Amino acid sequence: MKRTITIIIAIVIIIAIAIGIISSRNSEHATSDLKLIKVNEVTRSVFYAPQYVAISQGFFKDNGIEIELTTGQGADAVMTAVLANQCDIGFAGPEASIYVYNEGKEDHTQVFAQLTKKDGSFLVARKDTDSFDWNDLKGKTVIPGRKGGVPYMTLEYVLKQNGINPETDLILDDSIKFDLMAGAFASGNADYVTLFEPTASLTEQEGKGYVVASVGKEAGEIPYTAYFAKESYIQNNEDTIQTFTNAIYKGQQWVKSHTSKEIAEAIQDFFPDTDLALLEASIQSYKDIDAWNETPILEEDAFNRLQEVMTLAGELEQKAPYTEIVNNIYAKNAIK
Numbered sequence: 001m002k003r004t005i006t007i008i009i010a011i012v013i014i015i016a017i018a019i020g021i022i023s024s025r026n027s028e029h030a031t032s033d034l035k036l037i038k039v040n041e042v043t044r045s046v047f048y049a050p051q052y053v054a055i056s057q058g059f060f061k062d063n064g065i066e067i068e069l070t071t072g073q074g075a076d077a078v079m080t081a082v083l084a085n086q087c088d089i090g091f092a093g094p095e096a097s098i099y100v101y102n103e104g105k106e107d108h109t110q111v112f113a114q115l116t117k118k119d120g121s122f123l124v125a126r127k128d129t130d131s132f133d134w135n136d137l138k139g140k141t142v143i144p145g146r147k148g149g150v151p152y153m154t155l156e157y158v159l160k161q162n163g164i165n166p167e168t169d170l171i172l173d174d175s176i177k178f179d180l181m182a183g184a185f186a187s188g189n190a191d192y193v194t195l196f197e198p199t200a201s202l203t204e205q206e207g208k209g210y211v212v213a214s215v216g217k218e219a220g221e222i223p224y225t226a227y228f229a230k231e232s233y234i235q236n237n238e239d240t241i242q243t244f245t246n247a248i249y250k251g252q253q254w255v256k257s258h259t260s261k262e263i264a265e266a267i268q269d270f271f272p273d274t275d276l277a278l279l280e281a282s283i284q285s286y287k288d289i290d291a292w293n294e295t296p297i298l299e300e301d302a303f304n305r306l307q308e309v310m311t312l313a314g315e316l317e318q319k320a321p322y323t324e325i326v327n328n329i330y331a332k333n334a335i336k
Contacts, residue, residue, distance in 0.1 A: 034066040035240060040081045042092040042225065043178060044071050044270065045196040046282040047120035050292055051091070052267035054251030062250075063243035073179040075149055082109060082230060088237075089229050089244065091115070093150035094298070095310055097228050098320045109228040110327045113245045113296035113334075115252070116225040118216030118289050119154040121145075121194040124185065124209040132212040134162035138169045140191035143181050147174040150224055150306075151194055151215075153313040158218045160312065185209060197282035198274045205278060217289040222309060223302045234327065242330045245296050249334040256294055260284040296331035 037060075041048065054060055060067050072078035075092035079100060082090040090096070090109065097109045129136070137159070145151040152174060156166045166172055176184045185193035186208045194215060195203060203209045216224075227248065234241050255263055264280040271279055286292065300322045310316035 034064055036066050036068055038068045038087040039089045039091060040070050040072045040078045040087040042072055042075050042078050046198050047196050047286060049263055049267055049283060050115055050251035050255045052270045053254050054247045056266050059247040059250040063247045065243055074146060089227055091227050094223050094226050094306060095150050097325050101320045101325055102318055107230050107232050110231050110234055111226045111228045111298055111325055112241055112327045112330050113248050114223050114226040114293050114298040116291055117221050117293045118291040119219050119224055120196050120291060121151050121215045122200040122211050123213040123215060124193050124195050124200055124203055125212045126191050126209060128210040129212060141171040141173055143176055143185055143190045143193040144172050145178055148315050153309050154219045155194055155215055156313050157309045158215055197285055198278055201278055201282050214289050216291060223298050223306050226298060242333060245330040245334045249296050252294055255292060260287060295335050297328050298326050
């Protein structure tokens with residue numbers, strides 16, 4: 001009897017192991033069916049919630065794509081990675097593609113999907129104030145990011161709109177790398193700094209500064225962050241670009257129809273060191289300024305507005321043709 005029971009147990013164990021092996025192989029096979037796409041994002045921010053939602057909710061996998069996401073810490077670094085074939089798709093400001101086109105590069109990059117339509121940075125002050133005025137920046141030092149980048153240029157645009165001369169009325173310290181701005185400010189290097197969420201709210205929570213204004217709300221709509229790839233990559237991988245754009249559009253629609261709390265829960269794995277309540281508040285800050293595009297289409301009027309901001313900032317001598325920089329074919333197909 002005991003011998004019979006032992007044999008039965010052994011058979012059950014063998015069957016269980018066999019099932020496990022088959023299941024594992026099927027899982028590996030399913031994963032191998034996904035096309036790996038390397039994406040380099042400009043920074044890690046709640047500002048890009050629709051992208052993280054598309055990953056966490058499986059929208060990319062539903063479209064046969066597995067995303068390998070890296071963070072470049074600056075549009076220039078992202079563009080370098082794209083041009084050097086270190087990644088397939090870049091995610092940064094469209095200004096990077098304009099610069100590359102104007103340099104005369106034959107295989108230049110094209111923007112195929114827009115994600116955000118407002119500046120995502122918030123002005124953080126050293127001292128708290130109940131009645132902030134942009135004129136408070138006169139005579140002060142501000143850390144605005146890299147000169148030539150959209151955050152820097154958008155802040156300049158806002159300053160000028162408020163009658164402030166960026167060259168003479170204050171000091172814009174652009175010597176500090178993007179990922180070191182919050183730390184430099186906390187160390188006492190400036191009176192103000194522009195930060196993305198959740199870093200802005202975290203700085204305030206830690207008592208190191210106070211969020212006093214939204215640069216995006218003040219500046220209005222501008223095509224701030226978008227996906228781009230080399231023209232040759234797009235031509236040779238049209239199905240991939242289309243399915244990628246489909247997933248991004250699903251992410252945009254999901255964010256539009258869900259609450260800040262639901263979004264925070266969906267993307268928390270991308271911000272493991274951020275409290276859920278703080279994450280929710282950060283997302284609500286972006287909802288309040290209508291930061292996200294509802295579709296991946298980058299409209300010509302918005303593109304022209306970006307080039308106007310670049311020209312006013314003295315960073316653009318020659319405007320680039322919309323049809324050379326922007327390719328809306330895949331975005332339009334995604335929303336059909």
